[in-house]
Amino acid sequence: MxxxxxxxxxxxxxxxxxxxxxxxxxxxxxxxxxxxxxxxxxxxxxxxxxxxxxxxxxxxxxxxxxxxxxxxxxxxxxxxxxxxxxxxxxxxxxxxxxxxxxxxxxxxxxxxxxxxQLQRAVLPPLPKIIGPMTVACRYEAANTVARIGGDLYAVAETPFGLRLLIADVRGKGLGAVSAVSVIVGAFHERAESEADLEGLAERLDRAVARAAEQYADPFGIDAAEAFATALLIEIDRRGATLRLLSCGHPAPYLVQDGEVRELDTGQATPPLGMRNLAPSIGGPRSYDFPTGATLLCVTDGVTEARNAAGTFFDPVSDLKPVPDGDPEQLIGALFSSVGRWTKKKRSDDMAVLAVARDAADEAVPRGQATA
Structure with a gap:
């Protein structure tokens, strides 16, 4: 009705x-x-x-x-x-x-x-400027009534540089909210103390596994099937170098001069909550982060969006137009492109996190985040 x-x-x-x-x-x-x-x-x-x-x-x-x-x-x-x-x-x-x-x-x-209100509590607005970086994010749940689901993102300014997380919890809707809160909380607790991305991923993995074991149905599914794909990013204090660690998550994209390039994250480690199945697989990859470039991170709601012919959306070829320098405009263009591709008929949550490098290679003191 x-x-x-x-x-x-x-x-x-x-x-x-x-x-x-x-x-x-x-x-x-x-x-x-x-x-x-x-x-x-x-x-x-x-x-x-x-x-x-x-x-x-x-x-x-x-x-x-x-x-x-x-x-x-x-x-x-x-x-x-x-x-x-x-x-x-x-x-x-x-x-x-x-x-x-x-x-x-x-x-x-x-x-x-x-x-x-629940979404804002679990995923509070991110600072727009952190050191030499401009940050933008956007989230749309597949459940337009609940307006919340299993995709998440987080940003933390740490002694090691700017650390970012984008992840996708198995499951959708309100049933995935508790798992989202567990991962976001663990990230903010451990991002400043873990010396490398591998250690941070291990901490997040333990948090997911512990939540699945100790709490009643935290993922809205059977505990044995509880996991979350995740992409961890670290940008050094000068903003010149990216380090990426994929835990079974879609690769990010580097946008520069109107072109979109997929960054190879190498062999992915298992998703969070399942790293014990293959603890030695995968590792981080490093890339230069040129001035004026934008790192675009997405969940599979973007990469698995289909058109009427069943073809998956590919940001490299299907993101049009491709704005430069402004992550907010880039995210807006991406959502518009996906909407045109799917005729606004999506079945999955969609989260996007974009970070643009604005400044030269100068180390920026901590605490210069601007709302």
């Missing part, structure tokens, strides 16, 4: 057209034919497509038209009274439906507001 409701809301002119149609039907057809059915439909259409006041107006006009046509049709008082009674009942039902929809809408607004 929600889809039908939203569609009818696009046609507020429909109830008046139905009322006019009922009058026309009365005028051009024999008296035995009645337009009462169109009047009843007009009231229900108004209830679904408009406000309560609008519904009352349509219902009132319909009752007046019904009374006039019923008593001028010369069917007799009893027959006219029956026809009017039928429209009165239909009108009352339309008003009751409108009241029910208003009540549901109010409850839905409370649920949506709660979900938005």
């Amino acid at each position: 929600d889809q039908g409701h939203s569609r009818l809301q696009q046609y507020p002119w429909l109830p008046p057209v139905l009322l006019v149609g009922s009058v026309g039907l009365e005028l051009v057809t024999p008296k035995i034919v009645s337009g009462a059915a169109l009047i009843a439909v007009a009231g229900m259409a108004a209830a679904i497509s408009g406000t309560f006041r609008y519904t009352v107006m349509i219902v009132g006009v319909g009752l007046v038209l019904t009374g006039i046509s019923a008593f001028e049709a010369h069917h007799g008082y009893a027959s006219a009274a029956v026809q009017v009674a039928e429209i009165v009942i239909a009108s009352a039902l339309a008003l009751a439906v409108r009241r029910m929809l208003d009540s549901q809408s109010a409850k839905f607004s409370v649920v949506r507001s709660t979900a938005e």
Whole structure:
């Protein structure tokens, strides 16, 4: 009913057209034919497509038209009274439906507001400027009602440089929120103390495994299947070098001079929560981070978005246009490109984190993050 409701809301002119149609039907057809059915439909259409006041107006006009046509049709008082009674009942039902929809809408607004507050608590807004870096992020859940799911990102300014995390918890919707909070909390706790990305990944892996074992259904799934893919990034204090460690996560992209290049993360380590299966596999990769370039990190909601032909979206070839230097514009262009590619029909959460290098090779003191 929600889809039908939203569609009818696009046609507020429909109830008046139905009322006019009922009058026309009365005028051009024999008296035995009645337009009462169109009047009843007009009231229900108004209830679904408009406000309560609008519904009352349509219902009132319909009752007046019904009374006039019923008593001028010369069917007799009893027959006219029956026809009017039928429209009165239909009108009352339309008003009751409108009241029910208003009540549901109010409850839905409370649920949506709660979900938005929960998302801000789990994924608070990131600083826009950290040292020589400009940071931007955007998240859209596949569940447009809950507006929250299993994708996450985090940024921490540390003695080792700027550290970033983007991850994707197995599962969607509110069931994945507790796992998201576990990973984000572990990242902020350990990002400043672990000397390298391998140690940080190990700490996050332990946090995920511990949550799956100790807490009741923290991922919304069986504990044995609980894991999260993740990409850990470290940018040195001068902002000149990137270090990447993929835990089964899609590779990031380097955007510069209007071109998008995928960065090879090498052999990925197992996802968080499953690193004990192959503890010696994979390792970090290093890249130069040129001035004016932007690092674009995504979840599989981007790379696994499909068009009507079933072809996956590829940011290297399908991201158009490709803005330079402004991570906010780059993220906006990416979401627009994915929306066009999928015709806005996505089935997965989508999170994007972008970092642009603005300054020259000068070490920047800590604490220069700007909201």
